[in-house]
Amino acid sequence: MMAQDVPINTLDIYILTYNCGLSSIDVDAFASQLFTGLSTSKLPDLLILSLQEIAPIPYSLIGGSFLVPYFSRFHHAVQKASRKLNNDSNSGPLYSPVSARNCGVTGIMVFARNVEAIRDIETGAVGLGLLDMGNKGAIGVRLAYHDEDRSTELTFVAAHLAPMEDGLERRNEDWENIVRGLVFSSTTADGRKIERPLSEESHPLLSISPRDASIYKPTSHLFVAGDLNYRTSILSPAPSDHIQSFPQPRLDPSEPNHYSKLFKSDQLNQERLAGRTCQGLTEAPVTFPPTYKYQLKGPFLKSDEELSEWHWAKHRWPSWCDRILYLDFPAWISQTRPETKIVAKRYTALPLLPTSDHRPVTLEISVPLVVIPSSSSDDGDDPRVKPPFNINVDWKARRSRARTFELLAGFLMYFTTTMEGGCILVAMTAGTIATCFATKIILNV
Template identity: 60%
Template sequence: MAVNTTNAASVNLYILTFNCGRALIDVNAFASQLFDGLEPPMLQPPDLLVLSLQELAPISHAFIGGSFLVPYFQRFHDAVQSAAAIRNLGMTAIMVFARNPSAIQDIESAGVGVGMAEMGNKGAIGVRFTYGHGSESTELTFVAAHLAAMEEEVLRRNQDWKNIVRGLVFSSSTKAPANTASSAENRPLLSISPQDASIYKSTSHLFIAGDLNYRTSSMSPSPSDHIETFPQPHQDASSPKHISSLFERDQLNKERAAGRTLHGLTEWPVRFPPTYKYDSKEPFLTPDEQLSKWHWAKHRWPSWCDRILYLEIPPWMDSHNNDFKLVAKRYTALPLQPTTDHRAVTINFRVSLIPIPKPGEEEETVSRDPRVHPPFDIDINWKSRRDRARTLELVVGFAAYFATTREGNIIVAATFVGIVGGFYVIKALLME
C-alpha cells in the first residue's frame, strides 16, 4: 500500500528514560543535563519530549498516587515546563511535553502492573495520541516500562513483557490532560476495539522506554570481579575489559534474537557505557570523556538496564517513498545524577507527519509485523485484574505511609492518643 506525499512535515522527538531511585530529583542538576542527548547543535528544544520514569517515588506515595505524587511530578515539570500529558501506574510514570500542545489530539492511556499480586511496583504505563493536524499527522504510542530485577530473573522479565502486551489495553480519555503537574489523576475511560487497544496498534508508531533490567550475567559477580572484569573508561577496544566485550553478554539482545521478548522492536546501536549499577560517588554530572573511573557497585554486574526500543516503519508503507521516515539521530546515556544509581538514557528521532494506513488484505495474510500479528492476545480480564490490583496498592500504600513516614507516624500517634483520650472521657462520664 503506497503513500504518495511530497515534502512531508516531521516532528522532532526526544525520549528520555530515567530510574529516579524513589527520590525527588535535583531540579537544577536534571535541567542542566536534560537536552545533552540531542544531536548538536541544539538550535531549539524538540517538538515533543517524552519522559519514561521508574521508581518515581517511595511505595507509600506511589501506590496511593494523586496528590502524594504531585511533588515528584512537579520537580520534572519545573525542569521542563508546559506538560501536555502526565500519567502513572504505581512507581512507573510517563510525562509528555510539547512545544505546541494543540498538535496533540485523541489522547489514550493504559496501565498494567506486573509486580507482586500484579501491583505497580513493576509494570508499564502508556500514552497514545495523534500528533499534527489532518494529512500532516501521525499516531504515536509511548510505553514506560519497569521489569523484574536481579541477574538471574531473565525468564521473569520475559514473562513481565508478555503480561504487559496482554494487559496494557489503551482506552480513550474524555479530555486532554491539563498543563499542570496535578493532572496525574485517573479519568473516566471509554471502551474501544481490541485491535485498536493493543500495544501493537496497526496504525501507530511504538516506542518502549524504561528500566528493562536485562543484565550481562545470570549470576551475581564474585568478590573479585569488580577488580578483574568490570569495565573502566579509556580502555582499548581490544581489551577484554572494554564495554563492547561486556555488551556481548547482554541478555536483552539474546532474548530478542530468540523471539522471547520485545517482539519486533528495534534498538539503535548501543555505544554508551552500562547504565547500572553505580555507587553514589563524585563526580556527578560529568561526561564519560572527562572521567578516569566509573564507580560500580561491587555486588551487581554493570549492565545496560535502561533502554529505548521502537518499531520500524511497517512493511506495507512504500519503502521507496523518501518522505516517510523514522530516523534515529542519537542514542546515548547522560552523566550520573546525584540522586540515583542509574544513568538516564535518551534518543532523538525525526518522525514524518504522515498517517500510517491499515494493512491491506495481503499484509494481513503474509506480514510478520507484530502490528498485524501481535505475539500475545489481550487478556479479556484485564480490567478486573487492574481494579483488584489497584485496591491492593491502596492498602499497601497507606500501610507503608503510616508505618514508614514521619507524617504517617504523627497521624497514627494522634489517632491513638485520640482513641485513648476518648475512652477515658467516656469512662469518666459513665461514672458520674
C-alpha cells in the same frame, strides 16, 4: 507533483528514561543534563519522560496527591532546562504538560511545544509485581499529533521489569504481561481534552476495539522506554570480577575490558533478536557505557570523557538496564514509500546524577507525520497485525483488584515506615483514646 512526492513533515521526539532511585530529583542537576543528549540546540516537539522508582514505595502505591510533588519537580526541571537551551529568559513555560501518570513506582510524563496539536489522549497500566501490584509495572500514553493537514498516532510505554542477573525468564514474562495487560482506554469523548492539572484523569475515546487497545495498534507508532533490567550475565559477579573484568573509561575498543566487549552478552539484545521479548521492536546502536550499577560516590554530572574511573557496585555486573526501543514503519508503508523513515538521530547515556545508581538514557528521534493505514492483507509476522500475545480478557478486573491491594499496602507502609505517617497514626490513636475517655466520663456523669 504526485502525492507520494509531497515533502514529508517530521515530528522531533526526545525520550528520556531514568530510574530515580525512590528519591526526589535535584531539579538543578537534572535540568543541567536533560537536553545534553540532543544533537542540536533545537527543542524537540515532544518530550517524553519514562520514570522508574519515581518516589518512595508507599507514596507511589497510594499515588494521587502523594506523587504531585515528585512530578512537579520534573515539571520545573523541564521548564528550566528548555529556557536555558532556548536562551529564553522569560519565566513563561516553553513546554505544556500533556499527561503525567503512574502505575505504582513507574511514571510517564508527556510534554509538548504545541499543545494544540495533541488530540485523543488515552492511557493504560499494568502491574507486574506481587498480586499484580505496581512495585514493578508499566504505564502507557497514546495520543494523536496533528500539524495542519498531517497527523500521526503515537504510543509511549514506560516500563520497569524484574531485577537481578538470574531474572531473565521473569523479565520475558513481564514483557508478555505488558502486551497482554496494558490496555488503552478512555473515560470521556472530548477529543481536545488535555490532562490538567497533572493529577487529572480525563482522556478521550480512541481505541474503540480490543485489537486497537493493544500496545501494538496497527495504525500507531510504538516507543518503549524504561528500566528493562536485562543484564550482561545470568550469574552474579565473583568476588574478583570487579577488578579483572569490569570496564573503565579511556580503554581502547580493542582491549578485552572495553565495555563494548561486555555488550556481546547483553540479555536484551539476545532475547529480542531471538523473538522472546520486545517482539518487532528496534533499537538504535548502543555506543555508550553500561548504565547500571554505579556507587553513589561521584563525581557527578561529568561526561565519560572527563572521567578516569567508573565506580561500579561490586555485587552487580555492569549492564545496560535502561533502554529505549521503537517499532519501525510497517512493510506496507516502507515498501511503497521508502522515503518514509524513522530516523534515530542520537541514542546516548547522560552523566550520573547524585540521587540514583542508574544513568539516564535518551533517544532523539524524528518521525514522519504520516498516517499509518491499517494493512489490507496478511503482512506476515508484523506485530501490528499479528501481536505476539493476545490481550488478557480479564485485564480490567485484574487491574482493579491490584489497585485495591496497592492502596492497602501503600497506606500500611505509609503509617508504619514513614515519619509523617507514623506521626499521623500516633495522633489518630491518641485522638481515638481521648475521645473514648471523654465519652466514658460523660456517660458516667
